[in-house]
Amino acid sequence: MAQLDPVIFRELVAIQKIIDDEIWFEGERRGCWVSPDDPVVLEKVYEVILRLGLELRANLLAEMAMETNVHLLPAAHAQSGEAA
DSSP states (O other): OOOOOHHHHHHHHHHHHHHHHHHHHHHHHHTSOOOTTOHHHHHHHHHHHHHHHHHHHHHHHHHHHHHHHHHHHHHHHHHHTOOO
8 A cells, every 4th residue: 555645744734724824814805704615715725835835845844854863863873883
């Protein structure tokens, strides 16, 4: 079975925040409740994701790499004979 890209799970949190923000913005603009499936909301969400998607993914990958390096760093130093 194919393994899912771990970045996707972190992206989902950010994408949900974008959706929530766009629903709120459009509701404020109209002065009433707006559905998450509203065409204007969906279009704005698509625009934001297309504009920021690459940057979001790069930031999340860097964050994950830092977390991995922090966990691996002491072991790498110990194996190479360097002091931790």
